[in-house]
Amino acid sequence: MEFMGDLIVNFSNWIWGPPILVLLLGGGTYFFIHSGFIPFRKMGYAIGLLSGKYDDDLAPGQISSRQALSAAIASTVGLGNISGVAIALNMGGPGAIFWMWIAAFVGMATKFYTCSLAIMYRGHDSAGVIQGGPMYVIDNGMGKKWKFLSYIFCIAGVIGLLAIFQANQLTAVIQAVLLEPDTIEETERNRWIIGIILMLMTAAVILGGIKRIAAVASAMVPFMVGIYFITVILIVSKFYSGIPDMLELIFVDAFTGNAVMGGAVGSVIIVGARRAAFSNEAGIGTAPMVHGQSKNNEPIREGLIAMLGPFIDTVVVCTLTALAILLTGVWETTENDGVKLTLSAFELGIPGIGKYLLMLSVLVFALSTMFTYSYYGHKCMNYLFGADKADYYNYFYLITIVVGAVASLEVVVSLVDGMYAVMAFPNMIAAIYLAPKVKAATKDYFARMKQKQL
Incomplete structure (x- = not known):
């Protein structure tokens, strides 16, 4: 079992080398320039589309564009923002956050094209x-x-889109906040119990299909982002005098790597890009699966709405998490990793109730992600084996939630990371190949919209 774990970790580290970084960051940069910097030029227009004034219930598809964005954000604004940022700071130092930002902006262009x-x-x-x-x-x-x-x-999606990371980190925070076990045996028993409970809660939603998943996600996303946003703002405002120093540290460390790995800037970039991909999934190919179900006959309109996902996810939510961890100093003073590092920041920032607010956020974040991921994996199974066999995936998915709850964090993260990289290759190759089609459609779309306004 240990050999298998080492194999998964080594494969993940190998595949997240220069080729995948060139594909994700280089491809995203190409989309960014090729689109005429559309994430900057059309951000306001994209936000305006969320009003639903263009929604068409008669268009082909199963859900509205806003529900598609909510479902996509539900899968991305999750533990990648709480736990993934902590892992990035542990592995790459503060400079990794800068490269997460860069990856987010090029990721917006990538999502525009792919969706x-x-x-x-x-x-x-x-x-x-x-x-x-x-x-x-x-x-x-x-x-x-x-x-x-x-x-x-x-094939990579069937494995990589299991909810094992979410189950693992949610189990860890519930144990740390509520149960505080004294022995290893007690810890292991609790993990099994929590895993089974999570499996049953997830089953109640995912067995209802995409419409139930989208309805639950669109109700949960505003609530969960709001609770988390307010909590982190309270922590950041408590240490507000240190914000300029922390922002300077992020920028300086991004180009020197002084905080980690003996000044290896390349390693810091890899960590930042890897965690950004895990957090906002731009280029991985998950968001196009749910945005592809929108009741929308305008591809460009859907792409503009989808583009907002990486901004909300990485530029807003991940930055707040990073500031909470950096300003409280826990990243330098504790051995904790993953969600436990963020938990330390919340406990220090809001003594007494901070850890409970984080646990509530983690619970909602993790469950919303677990609901949406099941749809992605189900869709991959549908393509591979046919619609009549696809429902079997849900039962496999539910069982692996329990496995994720009891597995090692390093192995879980590496398995998901490795499969994400494999998924990125076909998705990005297709998007680059078909980029001229999107460019032409964009010109046509805005010409028609301008004509309507005249």
């Missing part, structure tokens, strides 16, 4: 239901000779 394509090249599953996602983009946009990329994406 526009998800509507542009929708397909149908074996039951005749309309579907969107990288596998259908590859099939319908690139042609059958590229179908092997669809299979690679879906």
Whole structure:
């Protein structure tokens, strides 16, 4: 078992080398420039689209664009923002946060392209239901000779989109805040019990399909972001005098790597990009699967709405988490990692109730992510084996929640990271290949919108 764990960790470290970084950061930068810096130019317009004034209930699809964004954010604004930021600070120092920001802005351009394509090249599953996602983009946009990329994406998705990381970190915070076990045996027993409870709670939602998942996610997302936002603002305001110093530290360390790895800037960039990909999933191909289900006949409109995800996720929520950890100083004074490091910051920042507020946030964040991930994996299973077999995935998914609750954090993170990297290759190759189609559609869309206003 230990050999298997080492194999997973080594594979993850190997695949997250220069090729995947060039693909995600280089590809995202290409989209950023190719689009004419659309994340900056059209941010306000994209926010305006959330009003729903263009929603069309008669358009093909299963959910509204706003529900699609909520579901996508529910899967991304999660433990990657609480635990992933802590892991980034542990592994890459404060400078890793700067590279998370850079990855977020190029990630906005990536999501614009990939989610526009998800509507542009929708397909149908074996039951005749309309579907969107990288596998259908590859099939319908690139042609059958590229179908092997669809299979690679879906096989990696079936494994990488399990909720093992969420189950692991949620179990850790519940133990630390509520149970405080005294012995290793007690810790292990608690992990099994919590894992089974989480499995049953998840089952109640995911067995209802995408409509129930989207409805629950759109109700939970504003609530969870609001609670977390207010709590972190309280901590940051308590230590507000240190904000300029911490921001300076982030910028200086991004280009010197002084806080970690003997000044290895390349290592800091890798950690930042890796954690940003884990946090906002830009380029991985998950968001196009849910945005592809939107009741929307305008690919560019969907892409603009999807573009907001990485900004909310990484630039806003991850930055607040990073400031809470840096300002309280716990990143230098504790051996804790993952969610326990963030927990230390909350306890120091708001003594007495801070840890309970974080536990509430973690609970809602983790559950919302666990609900949405099941849909992604189900969709990959549907593509590989047909609609009639896809529901079996839900039962496999539920069982692995218990496995994630009792597994080692390093192995869990490495397995998910490794499969994310494998998923990114087909998704990014398709998006780069079809980028001219998005560029042409963007010009056409805004020309038509301008004409309507005249």
